[in-house]
Ligand code: CTP
């Protein structure tokens with residue numbers, strides 16, 4: 001299996017208050033932790049997208065950053081793992097689950113998911129319009145794994161924004177399956193997330 005890795009470490013960090021690429025967890029910059037994770041998961045070459053030493057330039061949207069990462073990896077790879085630098089607690093066990101499912105060879109994408117914990121409401125301003133059935137909802141994490149050529153084609157197929165790369169493949173009609181994620185695989189989104197993540201590390 002030829003496997004490449006992309007760490008997405010660009011973006012503006014608007015909710016965090018500053019760019020997140022250089023933020024350290026356990027004394028190690030998050031982009032470096034993410035790189036080690038993908039290497040440990042079997043990625044032969046890992047590209048970091050963002051303003052870090054050796055990194056390639058990010059794009060305006062996450063999907064643009066991923067496109068830059070794919071261009072830097074070049075063609076010829078069978079599979080690619082894509083991981084948020086902002087998820088510093090992702091374990092090799094978790095990444096291994098994604099790779100093992102990908103390795104079975106019957107799907108285009110594999111994503112780790114966790115159940116949604118809170119009751120979800122549809123709201124309009126202050127007003128509650130209804131409650132969403134949670135049983136068929138899941139929260140997506142990274143690392144996500146894809147057939148490289150299918151993701152490249154999905155990138156070409158449309159230019160709309162996407163929350164993650166799986167969404168591009170879903171829209172293009174490809175097959176994406178889930179594996180169990182890890183509730184501890186939190187993302188640094190707001191400043192207060194960092195304290196929780198340090199406590200869990
Ligand atoms: N990311 C990226 N390029 C972008 C946007 C996001 O590489 N144009 C990366 C971030 O570095 C992060 C991951 O995608 O590792 C998840 O994005 P998010 O947590 O939303 O980071 P930001 O977009 O920087 O934060 P915000 O949405 O609050 O501005």
Ligand code: MG
Nearest residue numbers: 011012013062
């Ligand atoms: Mg964002």
